[in-house]
Amino acid sequence: MASHSACGIYTCFSIVLMPLLITPLCDGGKVLVFPVDGSHWINMKIMIEELHARGHSIKVIRPSTSWYIKEESPLYDSITIPENIALQNFLQIFLDDYIKAQREGVSSFTFLKLTWQFLSMLSVAHSMNCDMLAQIFHDESLIQSLLDAQYDLVLTDPAISTGIVLAKYLNIPTVLNVRWISSGDGLFAIAPSPLSYVPVPGSGLTDNMSFMERLKNMFFYSLVVFQERFMVGPCYKAICHKHIQGGCDTISLLQEADIWLFRSDFVFDFPRPTMPNVVYIGGFQCKPAQPLLPDLEDFVESAGEHGVIIMTLGTYVKALPNDIAEEIASVFAKMPQKVIWRHIGQRPSTLGNNTLIVDWMPQKDLLGHPQIKVFVAHGGTNGVQEAIYHGVPVLGIPLFFDQFDNLLRLQERGAGKIINLADVNSHSFDQGLKEVLHQDSYRHNMQRLSRLHRDQPIAPLDHAIFWMEYVMRHKGAAHLRTEAYRMPWYIYYSIDVLVTLLVAVTFFVLSTFIMFRFLCCRGRTSKVKQH
Incomplete structure (x- = not known):
C-alpha cells in the first residue's frame, strides 16, 4: 500500500515538473520601448504583451498628449514626456482637406499642393518629436536613470526616428518594429532597391512597370529623397550633432540597427532584395477569431445564407463626408446581406434595417466568422493582413498614406478591388460590392493567400520574440549587418x-x-x- 502511495506521489511530481524540464528557461531582460502612437501602437502593444508574458521588464516612453498609449498599464512602466500640442490635431486637418480634394478631383496643382501639405505635416510631426527628445536629453536625472537601468534592448518604431537616436546615445542594441521609416518604405534604407521593379510607396505601381511608369517611379523616389534631405533629416541631424559624439544621421542609424522586424511578407508584398538582419513578420498580430458577444452573434447569424458585409475605415477616419455616407448606406439598404458598419458621425437618412451602425467593432473576430462575405476597408496594413489571414476578400476605398499601395497588392493578386474615393457613388459602390460578392475568384484567391500565409514553420509573433531575445542574449547581432552602411556612396x-x-x-x-x-x-x- 505504501509503495502504491509513493508511486502516486512520484507520478504527480513528474507531471508537475515535466513542463519545466521541456520549456527552455529564459532570464527576463530589460526592454526600453520608444513607440509611435496611433495604429502603430496597436502593433507594438502586441509585442509588449508577449514580452511581458515571457518575464521581460518593459519601460515605455510616451508623450503626455498620447491618445493610445496609456500611462498606467499592468504590462509596462511608463516615462511620460510633457507635450503641449497633440499630433492628431494636425493629422485631422490634413485628412479633412485631403478627402475634400479627392472628392473635387485631383488636378496637377492640387496634387502638388496636397503633397507639399503632407510633407509639411510630416515635418511638423518630426519637429515635435525632436523637441520631445530634446526634453529627454536636457533632463539630466532622467538620462542618468536610463543609463543606470542598463537595458538589454531598445525596441522602437522608426516611422519617427527619435527612438533610434536615443538608442545610439545610450549605446543599447536596437530592434526595429518597422514597415515605414521617416522617409517612406524602410527597406529602401537598408536593402538594394532597384527602381526598375521595386515600386516607391505612393506611386501606385506594381513590380511590372512600363518605361513611363519607371519614369513615374523615379519621380516619386526623388520626392522621398527630397523629404529625407530637406524636410525631415535636418531636425534629427541637429539633435544628433548636439548630443551624439561624432554626429550622425537617421539613415546611418537605421542601418546600424541589429534586427529589423519587418511588418510584411512576400505573400502580400512584391518580391525584392533583402538583407540577413531583416525578419519578415507580416500578420504577426493575427490570431484565431474569438466568439462574438451574444447580441452581435445573433445579428450575424440572422443573416442566414446571404452572409454579412463589414465596413470600417480604420482609426483615423471617424466618418466619410455626408453625401458619400448617404450613397453607401442606400446601396447597403438594397443588399440581401446584413451589414455591420463602423461609422461615427451623422446617421445616414438612407440607412436600411439590415445595417447595424457601431462605434467600434471586434474586427479580427468578425473577419474570422464564417458568415462574413466581404470586408469594405480603407486598406490599412493591419486590416489587409487580417483579411488575408482569415481569407476574406476586400473592397477597398483608399484614403491616404500607404493604403492604395496595400490594396493594389491585393488587387494584383485577384483578392480585392479598389474604388477611388473620387469615384464613389451609389452606382460604382453597388457594382464593386456585387462583383466582389458574386465572383468566386475573389474569395478563392484570398483563401489561397491565406493558406500561403499560414503555411510557415514558426508563427510570425514567435519569430519576432525569438529574434528580440536573441539580441538580448548575444548583446546585439552585428554579424548580420553588412558593411554597406559604413561606405560612402561612391x-x-x-x-x-x-x-x-x-x-x-x-x-x-x-x-x-x-x-x-x-x-x-x-x-x-x-x-x-x-x-
Missing part, C-alpha cells in the same frame, strides 16, 4: 573602381593610338628619305 556603387578602370582603359587606348601614330609617322619619314 564606394558603395563602385564609382571609384569604374573611374579607375575608365582612366586605365583611356590611358591604354591613347597610348596605343600615340604609339601607332608615332610608328606610322616614322615609317612615312623613312620612305621619304629613301626616295
Whole structure:
C-alpha cells in the first residue's frame, strides 16, 4: 500500500515538473520601448504583451498628449514626456482637406499642393518629436536613470526616428518594429532597391512597370529623397550633432540597427532584395477569431445564407463626408446581406434595417466568422493582413498614406478591388460590392493567400520574440549587418573602381593610338628619305 502511495506521489511530481524540464528557461531582460502612437501602437502593444508574458521588464516612453498609449498599464512602466500640442490635431486637418480634394478631383496643382501639405505635416510631426527628445536629453536625472537601468534592448518604431537616436546615445542594441521609416518604405534604407521593379510607396505601381511608369517611379523616389534631405533629416541631424559624439544621421542609424522586424511578407508584398538582419513578420498580430458577444452573434447569424458585409475605415477616419455616407448606406439598404458598419458621425437618412451602425467593432473576430462575405476597408496594413489571414476578400476605398499601395497588392493578386474615393457613388459602390460578392475568384484567391500565409514553420509573433531575445542574449547581432552602411556612396556603387578602370582603359587606348601614330609617322619619314 505504501509503495502504491509513493508511486502516486512520484507520478504527480513528474507531471508537475515535466513542463519545466521541456520549456527552455529564459532570464527576463530589460526592454526600453520608444513607440509611435496611433495604429502603430496597436502593433507594438502586441509585442509588449508577449514580452511581458515571457518575464521581460518593459519601460515605455510616451508623450503626455498620447491618445493610445496609456500611462498606467499592468504590462509596462511608463516615462511620460510633457507635450503641449497633440499630433492628431494636425493629422485631422490634413485628412479633412485631403478627402475634400479627392472628392473635387485631383488636378496637377492640387496634387502638388496636397503633397507639399503632407510633407509639411510630416515635418511638423518630426519637429515635435525632436523637441520631445530634446526634453529627454536636457533632463539630466532622467538620462542618468536610463543609463543606470542598463537595458538589454531598445525596441522602437522608426516611422519617427527619435527612438533610434536615443538608442545610439545610450549605446543599447536596437530592434526595429518597422514597415515605414521617416522617409517612406524602410527597406529602401537598408536593402538594394532597384527602381526598375521595386515600386516607391505612393506611386501606385506594381513590380511590372512600363518605361513611363519607371519614369513615374523615379519621380516619386526623388520626392522621398527630397523629404529625407530637406524636410525631415535636418531636425534629427541637429539633435544628433548636439548630443551624439561624432554626429550622425537617421539613415546611418537605421542601418546600424541589429534586427529589423519587418511588418510584411512576400505573400502580400512584391518580391525584392533583402538583407540577413531583416525578419519578415507580416500578420504577426493575427490570431484565431474569438466568439462574438451574444447580441452581435445573433445579428450575424440572422443573416442566414446571404452572409454579412463589414465596413470600417480604420482609426483615423471617424466618418466619410455626408453625401458619400448617404450613397453607401442606400446601396447597403438594397443588399440581401446584413451589414455591420463602423461609422461615427451623422446617421445616414438612407440607412436600411439590415445595417447595424457601431462605434467600434471586434474586427479580427468578425473577419474570422464564417458568415462574413466581404470586408469594405480603407486598406490599412493591419486590416489587409487580417483579411488575408482569415481569407476574406476586400473592397477597398483608399484614403491616404500607404493604403492604395496595400490594396493594389491585393488587387494584383485577384483578392480585392479598389474604388477611388473620387469615384464613389451609389452606382460604382453597388457594382464593386456585387462583383466582389458574386465572383468566386475573389474569395478563392484570398483563401489561397491565406493558406500561403499560414503555411510557415514558426508563427510570425514567435519569430519576432525569438529574434528580440536573441539580441538580448548575444548583446546585439552585428554579424548580420553588412558593411554597406559604413561606405560612402561612391564606394558603395563602385564609382571609384569604374573611374579607375575608365582612366586605365583611356590611358591604354591613347597610348596605343600615340604609339601607332608615332610608328606610322616614322615609317612615312623613312620612305621619304629613301626616295
